Structure formats: C-alpha cells, structure tokens
Amino acid sequence: xxxxxxxxxxxxxxxxxxxxxxxxxxxxxxxxxxxxxxxxxxxxxxxxxxxxxxxxxxxxxxxxxxxxxxxxxxxxxxxxxxxxxxxxxxxxxxxxxxxxxxxxxxxxxxxxxxxxxxxxxxxxxxxxxxxxxxxxxxxxxxxxxxxxxxxxxxxxxxxxxxxxxxxxxxxxxxxxxxxxxxxxxxxxxxxxxxxxxxxxxxxxxxxxxxxxxxxxxxxxxxxxxxxxxxxxxxxxxxxxxxxxxxxxxxxxxxxxxxxxxxxxxxxxxxxxxxxxxxxxxxxxxxxxxxxxxxxxxxxxxxxxxxxxxxxxxxxxxxxxxxxxxxxxxxxxxxxxxxxxxxxxxxxxxxxxxxxxxxxxxxxxxxxxxxxxxxxxxxxxxxxxxxxxxxxxxxxxxxxxxxxxxxxxxxxxxxxxxxxxxxxxxxxxxxxxxxxxxxxxxxxxxxxxxxxxxxxxxxxxxxxxxx
Numbered sequence: 001x002x003x004x005x006x007x008x009x010x011x012x013x014x015x016x017x018x019x020x021x022x023x024x025x026x027x028x029x030x031x032x033x034x035x036x037x038x039x040x041x042x043x044x045x046x047x048x049x050x051x052x053x054x055x056x057x058x059x060x061x062x063x064x065x066x067x068x069x070x071x072x073x074x075x076x077x078x079x080x081x082x083x084x085x086x087x088x089x090x091x092x093x094x095x096x097x098x099x100x101x102x103x104x105x106x107x108x109x110x111x112x113x114x115x116x117x118x119x120x121x122x123x124x125x126x127x128x129x130x131x132x133x134x135x136x137x138x139x140x141x142x143x144x145x146x147x148x149x150x151x152x153x154x155x156x157x158x159x160x161x162x163x164x165x166x167x168x169x170x171x172x173x174x175x176x177x178x179x180x181x182x183x184x185x186x187x188x189x190x191x192x193x194x195x196x197x198x199x200x201x202x203x204x205x206x207x208x209x210x211x212x213x214x215x216x217x218x219x220x221x222x223x224x225x226x227x228x229x230x231x232x233x234x235x236x237x238x239x240x241x242x243x244x245x246x247x248x249x250x251x252x253x254x255x256x257x258x259x260x261x262x263x264x265x266x267x268x269x270x271x272x273x274x275x276x277x278x279x280x281x282x283x284x285x286x287x288x289x290x291x292x293x294x295x296x297x298x299x300x301x302x303x304x305x306x307x308x309x310x311x312x313x314x315x316x317x318x319x320x321x322x323x324x325x326x327x328x329x330x331x332x333x334x335x336x337x338x339x340x341x342x343x344x345x346x347x348x349x350x351x352x353x354x355x356x357x358x359x360x361x362x363x364x365x366x367x368x369x370x371x372x373x374x375x376x377x378x379x380x381x382x383x384x385x386x387x388x389x390x391x392x393x394x395x396x397x398x399x400x401x402x403x404x405x406x407x408x409x410x411x412x413x414x415x416x417x418x419x420x421x422x423x424x425x426x427x428x429x430x431x432x433x434x435x436x437x438x439x440x441x442x443x444x445x446x447x448x449x450x451x452x453x454x455x456x457x458x459x460x461x462x463x464x465x466x
Contacts, residue, residue: 012037012038012081012112013203013204014079014110014169014171014190015027015031015034015079015200015202015203015207016078016171016173017079017178017200018178018199018201018227019227020076020195020197021196022074022076026195027078027079028065028080030080030200030202030210032210033202033207033255034203034206035060035061037082037112037253038084039082040058041056041058041059041082041083041092041096042081042082042083043080043081043095044073044080045097046074046078047075047174048074049175049176051106052099052107053072053073055072055073056097061082077173078173079108079110079173080097080110081111083096093135094135096109096136098133098134098138098142105153107145107153107174108173109141109142111138111141111169111171112169112188113167113169113187113394114167114393116166116452117166117452118140118166121140122140125144128147140164141160141170144159144164153174153177154179154226154235157179157181157224158224158237161224161238162237167185167188168181169183169190169203171201176228177228179224179225180201180227181219181224181237184237184242185243185441185451186220186221187246187394188203188394190203190219191217193213195213195214199227200213201219201225204254205258205259218262221241221243222238222241223236223237224236242439244439245260246394246440247441248357248392251269251293251356251384263437269296270299271300271434272385272426272435273297273298273301273302273303273304273354274300274301274303276297276300276301276383277301277304278304279424279430280424280425282382282422283350284350284351284380286307286309287301287302287307287308287309288353288354289353290313290355291313291314291315293356301352302352307352312353314341315339316339341371342374343375346371348376348377349377351377352382353371353379353381353382354384355367355381356384357383360405361405364381364418368381368418378421379419379421380423381422382423382425385425385431386427386431387406387445388407388444388445389446390443390447391404394441428442428446431445
C-alpha cells in the first residue's frame with residue numbers, strides 16, 4: 001500500500017484590527033500567533049482611511065513581513081491572513097488578503113474555511129461575465145458583493161452570504177469599516193477583543209492574548225459584526241443557524257491556550273485523554289504523547305490511571321515539512337527528522353502512545369517502529385478521537401475516502417498495519433462527554449454533514465442567475 005506523506009493540515013487563520021495605532025505591527029504579532037494554522041503564505045492589507053495598501057507573499061509571517069516592509073504599512077485598520085492551501089491550491093495568486101479596486105469603493109477580503117458550493121457559484125459568475133484572478137474559493141464572495149452595487153455595503157454583503165454554503169470566517173476591510181462574518185453553522189471559530197480603544201478580531205483567542213487584547217465574545221453563527229467609528233454593531237444574514245464548530249479544532253488545529261465556545265482547548269484535550277483511559281485502559285509503565293497536539297491528552301490519560309507521564313518523543317521544530325523534500329529517500333526520513341525518541345525513557349518500557357488522530361497512517365507506523373527500535377517492550381497506541389472515516393469538505397485537506405486509512409481497515413487490521421501491540425480510539429460518545437456538549441461537527445467520524453455537499457449545479461437561483 002502506498003501512503004501519502006502528509007498527515008492532517010490546518011486550514012487558515014485571519015486577524016483584523018480596527019482603530020489601533022500602527023495596526024500593521026499588531027497584525028504581525030497576531031498572525032505570528034496563528035502561524036500554526038498555515039505556513040504556505042501570509043498577507044496583510046492596511047487602511048489609513050485614505051487608501052488600502054497590501055503586501056503578501058509565499059512563506060511564513062517572519063519571511064513575508066521583515067521590519068522594512070512593516071514600516072511601509074501605515075494605518076490604523078488592517079486585516080491579515082496565514083494560509084494553508086485547501087480549495088484552489090497554492091501559489092502567490094491565492095495568497096490572501098485579496099485587494100479589490102472598484103468604483104463603488106475599494107475593499108480587502110480574507111477567509112478561513114471552505115465554500116462547498118464554490119464550483120457551482122464560480123460557474124454561474126463566469127457565465128454572467130465575471131473574471132477570476134485566482135483559483136481560491138474566497139474570491140467568490142467579493143464578486144457576489146459586487147453584483148449588489150446598487151445596495152449599501154452591508155446589504156450587499158448579506159445578499160452575497162446567502163449564496164454561500166460551507167465553512168467560513170471572513171474579514172472584509174474598507175477604508176473606514178471592518179466587517180467580520182461567520183458561517184451559519186459556526187464551523188470555523190472567530191472571536192472579538194478590545195485593545196487600547198480599538199478592536200481586534202482573530203481566528204483564535206490565543207492571538208488576542210498574544211497582542212494583549214481583552215476577549216469580548218465569539219462571533220455567532222450567521223452573524224456579521226460591523227466595526228467603524230461609531231463602535232461595534234451586529235447584524236444577522238440568516239435565521240437558519242446552528243452551532244456546529246469543527247471537532248478537529250478541539251482535537252488538533254487550535255492552540256492549547258485558545259478557548260473555543262468558552263472551552264479551553266488544553267482542558268478539552270486533557271478531558272479526552274481521561275475519557276480514553278476509562279474506555280481503553282491497558283497495563284503499562286509509561287504514557288507518552290506525540291508532540292505537540294497530543295501532549296494534553298497524554299497527560300490526562302496518565303493522570304486518570306496513575307501511570308507515569310513521560311517526555312518520550314522530542315519534536316524538532318526546525319525540521320520543515322517532509323512532503324516538500326527533494327527526494328524519496330529524504331522524505332522517508334521525515335518522521336525521524338521531526339521526532340526523536342528519548343531512548344533512556346523508552347528502553348525496556350511498556351509504552352502507551354497517545355496521538356490525537358490517525359489520518360493516512362504513515363506517521364503512526366513509523367513512530368511505533370521508532371519506539372520499538374529505541375527499546376520499547378510494548379507499544380500500545382491510543383487515539384484521543386474517533387476514527388476518521390469520511391472526508392472533510394470544510395477547509396481540511398482530507399477530500400477523498402482513499403486518503404483515510406480508518407475508512408479502509410478495521411481497527412485490528414490497522415493495528416497490524418502500524419505494528420502496535422494494541423490500538424483503540426476514543427468513542428464518539430466519549431468525545432461528547434469530554435467536551436461537555438454536542439455542538440460540534442463530527443462529519444469526519446460519522447459521515448453526517450451539517451450542509452448539503454452540492455453534487456450538481458446548485459447555489460444559484462433556479463433559472464441559473466444571481
């Protein structure tokens with residue numbers, strides 16, 4: 001069997017600032033705090049209420065915004081974006097924010113998530129004469145807004161959002177107003193904070209903390225928040241709302257110091273580890289976690305059963321991403337480049353290895369092999385989430401069934417494949433109990449999607465026009 005080298009990857013991160021001196025500097029630090037959500041590209045657009053100026057490039061935040069570049073981005077309002085390509089692929093043209101010059105008023109736009117009816121919407125827009133500059137689904141919203149030029153900006157945004165189905169947290173910046181909007185299912189997180197008389201909006205609360213902003217609240221599903229010189233205002237674009245935040249935000253994507261829907265991510269992961277210990281305990285000497293997102297769950301598992309929690313794997317934070325290495329031989333060394341076992345901790349021990357998920361299986365197989373090479377007597381793998389058996393269409397790079405090893409194998413077959421002495425996953429009921437609520441999207445575990453997936457032409461009016 002051939003495995004793809006990549007494991008699960010983040011979607012994107014957005015950060016916005018309104019009415020703060022040197023907004024670009026604050027945005028830089030906010031994007032740096034969100035770097036885990038995307039490393040392929042970064043961008044920023046700043047307004048001084050006279051003009052919009054934007055800079056973007058491929059690479060991480062520190063590369064894209066050296067100090068001389070930041071000094072050129074003067075103004076008190078800004079939006080920024082870090083990107084991992086999902087819909088539309090990579091390349092500089094797809095790096096956000098997008099900046100649009102138009103007679104009705106310039107604006108910039110950035111997006112976290114994925115529009116599931118983007119293909120249908122793009123087809124209809126092109127038929128009506130729209131020319132796209134990128135292959136990103138994010139650009140669709142801008143063109144839908146411009147279709148409503150006879151209406152004021154807020155009404156145009158509302159009309160445009162009605163057409164979109166899927167997951168999104170959008171930021172839109174004009175010369176004097178910042179708009180923040182969230183999909184009607186609340187699949188992607190976005191929060192508001194206060195800072196020195198102004199406001200900050202971010203994909204995760206860890207970015208608010210990083211810049212010293214005070215958390216105000218989460219943006220609600222189906223809500224548009226408007227921030228201008230008159231303060232902060234709220235409007236709804238859809239009455240048909242439900243809160244279904246992506247379960248993987250708790251399990252994997254978000255930083256442990258972020259709060260999602262009032263729940264701290266570290267505490268949620270630790271609770272998953274404790275629940276996992278209740279459901280699938282095995283006698284062992286030590287518990288270790290796969291850095292970084294599994295460490296909280298590992299500590300919870302160890303604490304629940306009174307087993308020693310050890311640092312058994314060390315992550316090399318400078319190893320880079322294995323799937324872009326230039327040769328097959330170097331790619332196959334990818335796990336060893338990223339992770340190293342602590343032999344003196346592992347040797348002659350019965351090890352419980354906690355991981356947050358198994359997607360394609362390659363990494364799990366190699367970590368188990370590496371631990372046994374380091375002298376582990378037994379390696380029992382415990383996964384702090386249910387098996388991923390269905391693709392995600394909401395901004396995660398698992399779009400086909402054949403990418404998902406749990407969809408192809410039974411747990412016993414998968415155990416044999418990765419070489420573990422035993423293997424168990426957290427149950428869906430256990431995940432719900434650990435989080436303390438069921439307001440999450442668990443489509444990747446159950447195939448029960450909160451939105452229609454648009455297999456045929458939909459998303460426009462019945463006559464095919466907007």
